[in-house]
Amino acid sequence: MSNHILELNNVTKNFPGVKALDDANFKLKKGSIHALLGENGAGKSTMIKIITGVYKQDSGDLIIDNNKKSFSSPNEANKSGISVVHQERNLIRRFSVGENLMLNNLPKNNFGLINYDQVSEQSKKWLDIMELDINPNTIVSELTVAKMQLCEIAKALSLESKILLLDEPTSSLSPQDTKNLFSLLKRLVKEQDVSIVFVSHKLEEVFEICDEVTVLRDGKNACVSENIKNLDRQKLVKLMIGRDEQIIKSKENQNENKENLLDLVNINTDLGHKEISLNLKKGEILGLYGLVGAGRTELIKCLLGLDRIISGKLVLNNEVIKIHSPKEALEKYKIGYISEDRKKEGLILMHDVLTNAGITVWSKLKKILSFLNNGIIYNKVDPYVKKLEVKTPSYKQLVSNLSGGNQQKISVAKWLAAGTDILFIDEPTVGIDIKTKAYLHELIINLSKNGTSIILITSDMPEMIGLADRIITMKDFKVVGETINNHNYDDMSASIMANIHE
């Protein structure tokens, strides 16, 4: 009898065109906090979906507490004692905390009608176990995200779950919330007989709270149930990407005597930014670092006119300007924005490569009577698409059929074709394969060498330290630090973290 509460043995899962999991293994010891790691595309999310009943494996065994199981739905996984707390919140926002907690088992009175007093009472029990000071009658939408997440964990407990799977649990939490969460998790494991699968890309957290690690790479195990004490960051990264982490070699900084191109002076926005002041020099790469929720993308969207700037000035080339829309930003001021979310905001997935690559230049290319045909667009964008080495069978290929890396290249190509002076780049390499990642880094460096001024938002520390000339740190919609980048990883990461944790 093993002391594993959850086992995946030799599990394989195929999808059309790709083998997501190839003879993969996972073993969760009772009472442990076990990290499941892997780059995007490594098979992590497939494994999670098999554990939680969304998918069924093609071959291999799923064993819960020494019983072989086969789930046809998340509901069945729930009944077997597995609960998931996803990255996005999954509570019913208009209902009360109590009702959410008791939703699967609403207490009824003699007439078969819901007894709300009992709902409050019974749910309070679980909130108390978690030492959560929340009134069960509170409507969920009035809670903070951190509290919502804790309520979801309370719900998992109330379902008598023995296995708790947390997917990127700290992505929206402040450092204090994270601390609270971690002490809670440790307590749960000790006092409530719960075992935890911890999925995160924040390696620092893995070292803080987990005792064992399983790493997936290309659908296979890079390691199984490795004791955390035997690992350090370098070893872990090597397991995840198959080779040593690369510190990007970048150009020498050319900050000397560069004039300011774009100035933000005491910008306050509708979204909550307070007194943001920073400047972008011509031809430099200005990095904007921060945790999720720091307000960086939101700031860019305000600059593009999508949300209101309440007060403050925007100065371009020593002239005060006001930008009312991305259209104006592009056509009047030659400012472009490579979106964070390429599938929702960067590309039109249902349209083809030619449409997506040319969308920014239609206005410029049109001839008399608005005439514009595919040939004209092709002539303009082809050089850029070729330059980026986009792999596509034809221009008529739907963008949704391209790989992530090629999709990202198209979303970049259209801005190259547009010929912008200033480019806001937001998380350019999330979920992109290593090779394309390196390619895009080189591209960004070349762009800045050739005179494009860039504001780079990224949560990838090595990427930031490799590329940026200066790094601005943001937290809670304010600027909390500015440093010149010496490209030394240890120095810079320490200084940035210090800025954030002040």
Place this chain on the structure above:
Amino acid sequence: MKTKIPDFVKTNQFGLLLLVIVFVLLFTFTTDGFSSRFNIYALSRVVAIDIMIGLAMMVVILTGGLNLSLGALGVSAAMFGGWCMESMGIPISISIVLILLFGSLLGWINGFVTVKTGVHSFIVTLATMSIYFGFMTLLTEAEAFRKLPETFTDFGSMKLFNKYVSPLLLLSIFTCFILFYLFKFTDIGRKLIAAGANPDAAELSGISVNRMFIYCHMLSGFLAAVAGIMLTARIGAAIPSMAGHLGFDWLLPAFLAPVIGGTLLSGGKVTVFGTMLGAVLVTLINNGLYLIDVGEFWVRFFLGLILLFAVLLDRAREYFTSKNSIVS
């Protein structure tokens, strides 16, 4: 193993064309009177109007929305025109321009309210449908204009091509070509499609999505007004109830034609000639059923079934093609 099937054959339009041909042949040989001059001519006039109605809805479906008010709008525009021509004695050509402007204005209102309030166009046009129809009924006191200038009504009953075809049909086909050109060969047409396909991405790429949506609604109003003009010409009078209560009669062809034609309800895709063929198919089936003596009362039932099948088929097609695409 792989046979080379030309792209065109795989399209929706080709399938529709085949269906149309099949039905024409079917009805010609199984009924008396389908292929008579009288019937074909009558059909050509109905098809002409249904095509315009279908196009009017199509350009709004493109934005991912709906224009429920197009019947009320078209009739209001037509009544306005009737007032211009009959009560005010304004010459036909100027009246027509005024009608089109009026239709575009009502369409603009739909678009403006939708865009500025963020309320879904379904609700907005559900409301404007009653508002437009109400005002129209009020102002005209539900009286028809039956003494329109002869030149105008003559055009409606003109017969071309050996008395088989109405010029109204040629007008509709001509409009199809113009719209096709708009969407395929102009910069603004591409922008309209991009805005409808993914408003967020389009906005960030430098397209003014709100403006594009308003243009779509204005175009819809314009096309609905044209349909109203055609209907008036065909009847020979401008009657408030000619599109049914609140303009409801137009809604079925307005949906059927684009949906059968391959326009996606979620937006971002237009099929001008698909819509045209869809309208032709619907009219054919309508007419055929009538001739086979199904009884005018059951026709609506069958059309409803056809709509249901059309959407089910579309969904099935979507499902099967997505299974073959690469997981990205």
Place this chain on the structure above:
Amino acid sequence: MNDLLKKDWFGLGIVIIFGSILISIFKPAFISPFNLYVLMLSVSLMLVVAMSQMIIIAIGQMNLSVGAIGGLVAISFTGLMEVYDLSIFLSMCIGLGIGVICGFINGYITVKTGISAFIITLATLYIFKGMNLGITEAQPFYDIPDAVKYFGNAKIFGPIPFLVIIPVIITFFMWILMNRTTLGRYMLAYGNNVQSSELMGISSTKIVVYAHIISGLLAAIGGMLVVCRLQLGTPNIGDSWLLPSFAAPVIGGAILAGGKVDVIATAFGVILVAIISQTLVIFKIDPFFVQIFLGFMILIAVFINRYREYREERRNKVFSNE
């Protein structure tokens, strides 16, 4: 007090009370027994129709075929009695059965194919209406048992019509459903967030099908109530239901995206619309203005509801995940 103000029905109730007082000052005929009787009749008939749409709005969908179902059941109800001489009770049961089947068709196709309910019910609107016309050939059924006619037009006492009993009972049950039963809460959960509710183990199929069955059932009851009142079964019953079926829930604060409806507020919405229509008649304003008015009211109500949601969201935006 703040809590009361937040409730959708409270503000509406105030408007109704003050509005009525105001109108009766200018036109005392407004509170005459006869006028109150007509008002209550109108409310009775529309209440059930509004509930029929409301439950579908609760799950975040729309039912365009409410009127068509009502009409089909109305003529079936009368037709069975007139042509086949069936008893009132049997005809009624069959009528209800038709409503259930129509609703089931709507719900089942919607949830199994994933096509929007709007399109499915647009198609079934024509299918059911087509059946209606096909059966009746646009002719009404006249021959109705006296008991039915009596029920539709007699009064309990004073100005209160018999007819009001059924809608009131239905409203009561709807309130219980949406506020005190698991099914109702699950429907609202589904309307709030389909994905979350599925992850919580709520069966989408069950929810959507049940909601549409109830909607069809209510539409059927509505159709039969109209027959009682009109004392005949005409094929155009239900033709004018679409707009008011949306107006009442929306005025009652419903969010069309789903997950938020208020039974009492919807009832108040029906009352408000009825009062406005009545008032226009009393003041001798052209009845066509009702259409225009309804249209504007829907726009304004939807706009206000969205604005309130927007304000709530903004207040929580500081805490929420982007």
